[in-house]
Amino acid sequence: MSTSLARRRRAVDFWPGFVDALSSLLMVLVFLLLIFTVGQFVLSDALSGRDKALAELNAELAQLAKSLSMEEAAKAQALQRIEDISASLATAAGERDALRLNLDQTGAALTQATAQLEGSEAEVARLTADINALAELRRQLESEIASRLAELDENREKLAVQTDLSAKSAAQVELLNRQMAALRQQLDEISASLELANAQSKAKDVRIADLGKELNLALANKVNELQRYRSDFFGKLRAVLGDRADIQIVGDRFVVPSELLFASGTDELTPAAYAQLDKLAATLSEVTSEIPSELDWVLRIDGHTDRRPISTPRFPSNWELSTARAIAIVKYLVVRGIPANRLAANGFGEFRPLDTGDSEAAYAINRRIEIQLTNR
Structure with a gap:
């Protein structure tokens, strides 16, 4: 019995336990490999993301280096542009000073020419009075000579009738002859003086004509000077208002449609009009600050309407509406600092149309405000 028990113990099989242990170890190894693989994947993904981020940063x-280079180039160009503008401003300042000096010289010449013209007019008036007086004296002398000649002829006839010529009568005849000769000599002197006065008068007329030409030339120079400031004013005004198709420069006038400033049938400025008029006032102040005080300029504001009539208690006709609109603009410009003595408001109603047609487009063209920088 003990022998069979020993055989049973020796016959115990350990292989299933070994297999279980080996399976467990294998599963642990597989798990470790799986963890290693997942870790390797995560690490590779992280490294790949870092490489991508590094590439993006590069x-x-x-790009930043390129932008910096472009900024430096733009800065260099801006500095060069500033230098060019500074040089242009220096040149413009020199030209402006030269123009002002020329204008001062022209004004002085104009003042001198005006004084000479006034003196010449006074001299002409004096010479005219002298000529009239000499002509009157000549007429009197001619009348007196004719009277003396008549008396002489009468005395000669009387002496011829007398048969006995006395010494006293001969002396009277001689005296009358000497008086007649003296009167003729005096008449010749008066005629010579009259001719000299006429020659001087003609010379004064020529000088007056020359002074008139010089005066017209000086006035033309002043008009040309104002034309330069007008062009500068229109250019700056066009720049601040923008390149709008509905705002035009016609000749020497700046034409603005009424709809940009007023509602239909009223003289009340719209909110958008205040911004436009502020730009107009600022531009006018900038330009006119450079105009010499000798130029008597004025800014005309002209109101125009279309031909369709209006009849309200406030505006019985288009005259009142166009004038009220021009006055409204002038009053606002005064508030914005423009001197009142440099502004003029005019209303023309429908009587100066730009388009004589009867279409809505023609009516819109004729409803306008015209701005003109001109001489007083």
């Missing part, structure tokens, strides 16, 4: 750095 691209951004290159």
